[in-house]
Amino acid sequence: xxxxxxxxxxxxxxxxxxxxxxxxxxxxxxxxxxxxxxxxxxxxxxxxxxxxxxxxxxxxxxxxxxxxxxxxxxxxxxxxxxxxxxxxxxxxxxxxxxxxxxxxxxxxxxxxxxxxxxxxxxxxxxxxxxxxxxxxxxxxxxxxxxxxxxxxxxxxxxxxxxxxxxxxxxxxxxxxxxxxxxxxx
Amino acid sequence: xxxxxxxxxxxxxxxxxxxxxxxxxxxxxxxxxxxxxxxxxxxxxxxxxxxxxxxxxxxxxxxxxxxxxxxxxxxxxxxxxxxxxxxxxxxxxxxxxxxxxxxxxxxxxxxxxxxxxxxxxxxxxxxxxxxxxxxxxxxxxxxxxxxxxxxxxxxxxxxxxxxxxxxxxxxxxxxxxxxxxxxxxxxxxxxxxxxxxxxxxxxxxxxxxxxxxxxxxxxxxxxxxxxxxxxxxxxxxxxxxxxxxxxxxxxxxxxxxxxxxxxxxxxxxxxxxxxxxxxxxx
Numbered sequence: 001x002x003x004x005x006x007x008x009x010x011x012x013x014x015x016x017x018x019x020x021x022x023x024x025x026x027x028x029x030x031x032x033x034x035x036x037x038x039x040x041x042x043x044x045x046x047x048x049x050x051x052x053x054x055x056x057x058x059x060x061x062x063x064x065x066x067x068x069x070x071x072x073x074x075x076x077x078x079x080x081x082x083x084x085x086x087x088x089x090x091x092x093x094x095x096x097x098x099x100x101x102x103x104x105x106x107x108x109x110x111x112x113x114x115x116x117x118x119x120x121x122x123x124x125x126x127x128x129x130x131x132x133x134x135x136x137x138x139x140x141x142x143x144x145x146x147x148x149x150x151x152x153x154x155x156x157x158x159x160x161x162x163x164x165x166x167x168x169x170x171x172x173x174x175x176x177x178x179x180x181x182x183x184x185x
Numbered sequence: 186x187x188x189x190x191x192x193x194x195x196x197x198x199x200x201x202x203x204x205x206x207x208x209x210x211x212x213x214x215x216x217x218x219x220x221x222x223x224x225x226x227x228x229x230x231x232x233x234x235x236x237x238x239x240x241x242x243x244x245x246x247x248x249x250x251x252x253x254x255x256x257x258x259x260x261x262x263x264x265x266x267x268x269x270x271x272x273x274x275x276x277x278x279x280x281x282x283x284x285x286x287x288x289x290x291x292x293x294x295x296x297x298x299x300x301x302x303x304x305x306x307x308x309x310x311x312x313x314x315x316x317x318x319x320x321x322x323x324x325x326x327x328x329x330x331x332x333x334x335x336x337x338x339x340x341x342x343x344x345x346x347x348x349x350x351x352x353x354x355x356x357x358x359x360x361x362x363x364x365x366x367x368x369x370x371x372x373x374x375x376x377x378x379x380x381x382x383x384x385x386x387x388x389x390x391x392x393x394x395x396x397x398x399x400x401x402x403x404x405x406x407x408x409x410x411x412x413x414x415x416x417x418x419x420x421x422x423x424x425x426x427x428x429x430x431x432x433x434x435x436x437x438x439x440x441x442x443x444x445x446x447x448x449x450x451x452x453x454x455x456x457x458x459x460x461x462x463x464x465x466x467x
């Protein structure tokens with residue numbers, strides 16, 4: 001297996017254009033969390049001409065609702081949630097400059113087309129590895145919608161967060177490619 | 186004549202609280218063994234890496250008393266109450282909810298229960314989902330199954346026509362697993378109930394998830410299907426985390442129940458690779 005590619009957000013168009021489905025990446029730097037309820041609010045805010053809770057240009061969003069931090073920790077378990085529930089919101093965010101989404105599970109065709117159009121990628125974290133992922137998170141701060149609890153938007157500072165490129169800007173899809181490579185009759 | 190044994194609701198609440206913590210933090214031993222074996226057999230390098238990370242995750246969770254997964258699930262409780270038991274000291278349902286409340290709070294588990302429309306969180310992961318049976322004996326057996334949304338959302342109930350037969354049943358099981366793909370956190374565990382009624386099939390499918398992964402069904406007809414369907418699912422190619430490989434499924438459980446002459450219900454309950462469950466006897 002090839003060496004992982006290091007990414008530090010905010011990401012440029014060139015940063016994501018060079019990524020291919022199947023690449024392993026390590027992310028370090030500032031990323032933001034958001035899942036169902038936060039997406040709904042961000043999209044509503046944008047529709048009303050408001051300012052989103054974090055700059056979307058070049059941003060990387062992590063679909064996660066962490067468990068509460070035990071004493072002395074910055075965060076609890078923090079693995080990815082299933083991404084398709086954010087499909088109806090994702091293209092709006094990409095249009096505003098969102099460059100990468102971190103989650104797990106399939107995206108619909110509309111999201112894949114938006115990734116190609118707006119130059120964004122979809123990265124998978126290992127679902128169900130929440131304790132492991134928490135070790136990569138060095139800082140966590142709620143920056144919007146605290147009333148949403150686990151669904152609040154957080155700013156995270158991460159170090160060497162291990163991810164796989166699932167959908168690239170060229171139409172590559174690791175879920176399809178991986179399945180085809182190992183399917184047997 | 187057998188005597189009646191008294192069990193205090195406070196003991197039930199304490200047990201539920203403890204089991205919630207253990208179930209969310211400690212990977213069951215049979216699951217650890219199944220993942221370890223799968224890692225040895227998995228031809229995909231990425232697949233092996235994912236399985237290795239899952240074992241590492243389980244070690245970190247146990248060591249740091251951190252949940253295995255941030256989705257600590259809705260608290261599903263199966264409780265078998267012996268008919269020679271007298272439960273005293275309060276309301277059994279409230280005691281179970283009390284246990285869930287404490288278990289989720291004390292162990293820093295995520296509370297995921299919310300109103301279906303407003304999506305406002307109930308704040309304490311209650312109400313628990315409780316399945317009670319009255320059984321012979323003077324014991325109370327409790328299972329806690331924290332069930333995450335990712336795998337539960339990929340589950341299905343079908344009311345098939347008897348004419349489709351076994352082939353038709355197999356088709357809907359395979360389609361459910363294939364369409365779920367990477368979403369329910371493979372390698373999955375697939376709990377299937379065939380027969381019964383609409384609600385009985387769904388509960389029976391969930392109940393199969395209480396079994397050990399290395400167990401064989403006591404029903405020979407079901408045992409054959411469990412083996413065959415597992416083999417066929419593992420030919421789909423999804424692999425660990427859906428990134429490609431042979432290990433898409435660790436175990437298929439099948440329960441076959443009599444049904445109406447007009448009906449052929451099938452329930453497929455998808456479970457993620459952590460297969461969280463813990464039990465205790467009082």
